[in-house]
Amino acid sequence: MTSRLWTAVGLSAALLLAGCTSTPVDERPVEEGPAGSVPAVCDHVRPGPAEAPAGAVTVDPAVDGDLTDKTMANPPGTTFWLAPGTHTLTTDLYGQVIPKDGNTYLGAPGAVLDGQGRNLFAFTQPASHVTIRHLTIQGFAAPHNQGVVNHDSGDDWVIEHNTIQYNDGAGMMAGARQRIRGNCLRENGQYGINAFSAGNTITGLVVEGNEIVGNNTDDWETQRPGCGCTGGVKFWAVDGADVRGNWVHDNRGPGLWGDINNNDFLIEHNLIEHNDGAAIVYEASYNAIIRDNTIRGNNMVEGRMFAGRGDPFPAATIYVSESGGEPRIPARTDRIEIHGNLLENNWSGITAWENADRFCNSPANPSGDCTLLAETGECAQPGIAEQPHYDDCRWKTQRLDVHHNRFVLDPTVVECSNSLCTRMAVLANYGTFPNWSPYTGDVVQEAVTFGQDNRWHHNEYSGPWTFMAYDTSGVLTQTKWQSEPYRQDEGSTFVVQEAG
Template sequence: MGRNRAAAWAAFAATILTVAGATPAKAAAAESATYPTTPPAAVCGSSSLNGPATAPAGAVVVPAGDNSGVDFRLANTTYYFQAGTHTLGTDPYAQIMPGNGSTFLGAPGAVLDGQKLNHYAFTQQATGVTIRYLTITGFTAPHDQGVVNHDSGDGWVVEHNTIRDNTGAGLMAGAKNEIRGNCLKDNGQYGLNAYKTGNTITDLVVDGNEFTGNNTDDWEHQQPGCGCTGGMKFWAVNGADVTGNWIHGNHGPGIWADTNDNDFLIEGNLIESNDSHAIFYEISYNVVIRNNTLRDNAWPAGSEKAAKGDPFPVGAIYLSEADGEPRLPARTGKIEVTGNLLDNNWGGITAWANADRFCNSPASTTGDCTSIVGPSNTSQCSAPAIADEPLYTDCRWWTKNVDVHHNTFDFDPAEVNGGCPTQYCGHMGLLSNWGTYPDWSPYKGDVIQKSIVHESNNSWHDNTYTGPWQFKVTDMGNLISPALWVAPQYGQDAGSTFDGVTPTPPAIVEQDFESSSVSPYTPWYSASVTHQTGDAHGGSGSLQMTTDQASGSAIQLDNYPGYTGVVAGTSYRASLWYKEAVATMPAVTWNVRWRDESGTVLRTDPVTLARETTWTEAAGTFTAPAGATRVDWTFTWNASQTGPAFQIDDLAMRPAP
């Protein structure tokens, strides 16, 4: 990030917010910043990849050259590959099939080369295999298959290897695999693909590796929507630590967990300059994303959408149907994002729920069901049973219990992709689509939009922002400012600061009566309303309300069903300034009426305007009743004769401080 430019922008933006009525605030409650500032695992090309110069005692020494005659199947045996290039013959299916507990070590400069002929390097399901200090390159694994640990054997330790320039995935993973200190570079599809038939991968460690340049075959453009690219991909993994890695320059997401993953820790990684999201957590559960640095991610993916006019918020972190689910055993029952630095990515964090994507729906293209119901029970999620509990809840991923706190979000649009359009970049997202299908879906309409925003315990708080952030809430057409994001309608980012200040929530309505119009005020009975120029409380305009008959009089708003933005249970301060215009002003009641979305009046709160001959403020603080979403008001009074009048000015309805 250009720090001088960013600092200037922050100072400028802080000035704008202060002028706009924002109040200075203490910095967000800070936890110790432990995110990496330099690559934690600059592995590729380093001396950490050099193996022992001599063979361990008792090892089988494997000379450079054609090793097709070597028996690699012996259990509990160490194989030492001497310096030079090693090949496995010319058969596409020539491969190493290790025995249980076997170890494969490379001398400095030992290369296992697939010659663009062999599909796989290490295969079958032996347990307890160790592979260290080899360069493994030139293998041609088919799409969705892998070169090393092709069959996802359990208990493998893969350390200090260079796995590069292969097709498919450089490395597959099984249960209790330890993947440490490797360079996984320029592979055709993934650096790592963690998938095993039967969904039995547990206790996976991916620590201190460098993932760079993977997906050289650009599979998302070859097969649009395949969901099959990135630095690393996880499927139905139950327990993984992804820590201290440098994940950069991959042609797709950096980290992608897809379909019923659970109990992940993603910590201490530097994730930068990946073409798509830094972290993509999709239809999965329970993760801690902590103390990472994410910078310059998703520029190509974001600009591609912008070029098409697609307003979807492309986030550095994308939480798509990601559930914090306490019913599943894990180190957390939340989707927790904390202590991270997000610096000049295309966007921030997008939490999304596809209203039409649930078990047994045509929109759930994987054919999987939730971990709560189980893959074998997909057919249970059908009409009419899905409309009732427990299936109503358990047949879908909701995007719930998301907790985003104590992060730093830096954004300077001039530094993103050479300058990015802020109608598309610099967005946070908390949104869904309008549910449309299938016909028997109980989630149609705005059901999921309401759920993700108001009912799913999704919370941003205590974060620090710099730059012109915007928030896409409820649906893609609703792009709002920080002031509205923190206001009661959404109630987000309590304790957070934006360029050093806390924005003031906007009023539901403010009226200074400067225009000549009197709308939406209209006589109800025995009264008239006119605009007045001069003798105002503020500015030059006010409204005058005059008694037309010696009896009861009233003026009401004609904006039925009232002003929007009311949040039930929130306190609001209603205030205006008034004074006598023509003697003698009677006692007037300002009737504040709280309505539900259908327009039904739920409660009326009176504010008395006693006779005053100079401008005087009248105010009341009220808590909106249950079900309230709108507000309007009337003025009522009784006069003993025709003619008395009063003026009002500077009327406001805003959240109470």
């Protein structure tokens, strides 16, 4: 990784690239990641207490189901200390732990909770203020889209310094105000984290200092093409999330994926590298700050898939899809701010995309969800053609501000001989259906490219970067990208000009 700093990015980005971190000294993991700025947690998780704390109930690994039985027998607020060894939950499919409010589960060094490939879930039901620390949790057989820890998305859980690995489904689900810190989330069948709570909005989520690696071992996108159900972490309807200081790497699919009606995200100081898909996808969502991350070697598998089938779509490393800043929805910003990041030798850069055919009540929106500004029933003819429904019934890629980032691309490293791996883009498709849609034709292409305040400026480029705007019909040179009518990347520098 280059050590060169550029003066305009601000102090926090400089500290990141210099190997500094905002994590307090007493919270540092045992080892650091390869950039010196994020924790290498896996195989170095902070150990738990070697003896049972005063007042704690000791759980015996030699007694099958002892953790379940003692949880049931003790009152809310009890602390349980799992002694060294492998703990099991009987051979029943539904052998599980059902915490009570305020329970704490602490693992001694060497304490493993093993689902034996039989139990579906480890910790279930919606108790609140549950704490789980210093455990290895593995071998559970959660179904597709379900999770092993906090299966029912209880609120105010604290999940710290655990190794959650080799499970089917997701390593964990998430509830409101959940704190996920210092964990190794490794090689789970679908996700490391599935931040989803059925019928609810998750507020105040913190994902900090974790190593999230090798997830989606079951390759769900191959099993269910187009499912959009893979990667390191998936966020659904999360309002307020801090995702900082994580090492997100080598996941099959995207690294971090916010999908449908997320809002108020802060994604900062992460090292995101070598994920098969995009480093970050922010889709059908609102108001986010993506800053001071190191992002490298991502999207090689999925980018090559697009190129291999001759698809000109600019598959991106940061993919902003039908997402934008919205001042009417409260957040720390009213924009999508992407700044102070280093993107180094990924497959392409940032794509800002809006699907003209995807809106509330459209066949291209099969989930049935609507925006945060409208109700599905309002988004039908004739009312959808009039304000405010014309604007509020679609997720808009708007108020995107891409600035003071450094984009480095060496085609010999990426192993790409054409411009398919070198693109920045802001574009939409030509609207075609349904026939009553007010967004047919080029109205969304015009809006996303010229009318919705999407701006690149004051970035630094190194390499043969190319650009795409409006649609996929052609590739723009740097000069055309900066000139009328696009007028992008004012104040930016280009170390290597494009050929020709």
